[in-house]
Amino acid sequence: PDLAPLDTDDAADTTDTRPLVLIVEDNADVAEYMSMQLRSRYRLAVAHDGEEGLRMATDTVPDLIITDLMMPRMDGYELCQAVKQSEVLNHIPVIIVTAKTTQQDRLRGLQMGVDAYLNKPFNAEELTVRVDNLLEKHRMLRERYMQAKAEHKADASAELSPRDRAFLKRVDEIIYGDMSRGEVTVDSVASALCMSQQQMRRKLSAVTGDTPLAYIRALQMKRAQELLNNHADVAISDVAMKCGFFDTSHFTRAFKQALGVTPTQYRKKM
Known part of the structure; x- marks a missing residue:
């Protein structure tokens, strides 16, 4: 089934201040399942493969990216690598969803800057907890920086x-x-x-x-x-x-x- 157009329209809604999550997934059913779990808490954008995902990420600069590992044209690792090498995007946490995570896979992911893995099959709660935790971690960094800046600390950016x-x-x-x-x-x-x-x-x-x-x-x-x-x-x-x-x-x-x-x-x- 095609994805509800609502998802990508969410990305363009500038009045909604909730974090923007980009889902990159070539299986429409899985993408729709993720969207259903996250829609009430976050704005969503959905891309159907890694190349489209990178293009949408560059356009919208989301707060977090969830990507499938195995995809045509550009897989999850290649997408993550492109994100981490882009000055526009390299601050964005990336979660990779995969059915296979050998030690070698995880090592490769770490080298490319993957922030978290989600193993298939995953449940709804695990998905939302992963997303919440990563966004909270980034929010805390930003808050500490803002606090240090408000206190006129010379090295606020050390946070x-x-x-x-x-x-x-x-x-x-x-x-x-x-x-x-x-x-x-x-x-x-x-x-x-x-x-x-x-x-x-x-x-x-x-x-x-x-x-x-x-x-x-x-x-x-x-x-x-x-x-x-x-x-x-x-x-x-x-x-x-x-x-x-x-x-x-x-x-x-x-x-x-x-x-x-x-x-x-x-x-x-x-």
């Missing part, structure tokens, strides 16, 4: 995985580079990352909990504080320019919104 740290380092370098050239936009950062705005938004939100605009603004304010703290002779308009603001009054409003005082008041307090 993240090495892959996520590398991604944020690259994002920061791009944003600081754009600032020094005078203007930062979500579009310019996404372009430099070779991502669409949607891909960057999904990825950045999954890793940090921030929207791209909020993340950029936080770095601009951090840079502004450094300049105001260390360069008493630099005019506020020049500080604004160095933080990527052409309009000093826009900069002043953003600074006051973030820190509760204007740049001039902040400097006087020093």
Whole structure:
């Protein structure tokens, strides 16, 4: 039977904030069974083989991927490898569903970054527990990072995985580079990352909990504080320019919104 169109439409629903799970399964009955178990808790997208799965993952940047191992065109291991090698997707946990898991299979999966296995035949409860646990683990990492950032810890990104740290380092370098050239936009950062705005938004939100605009603004304010703290002779308009603001009054409003005082008041307090 064909899959209910509901599943793939779920992926496009931006008002629904539940995590998005991508199911990659060439057996329509198995895919429908999984969908039935997960539909009440998660948004779902369904792909019918590994190639379609990779394409849909790249388009939607899901929160978790469940993939069958044995599939035509691209099997579960190849899909997992492609996901883990993609900067857009490499933060996403992957569960492989398989009837055969020898020690050799598991070793190969570990080398490719498989996060969990689900052995066939599996029951509904085991499926939901696996999905819940992996999503919770990633949510905890993000929460710890957000907490460390809220406490202004210099090494907040130490809470993240090495892959996520590398991604944020690259994002920061791009944003600081754009600032020094005078203007930062979500579009310019996404372009430099070779991502669409949607891909960057999904990825950045999954890793940090921030929207791209909020993340950029936080770095601009951090840079502004450094300049105001260390360069008493630099005019506020020049500080604004160095933080990527052409309009000093826009900069002043953003600074006051973030820190509760204007740049001039902040400097006087020093």
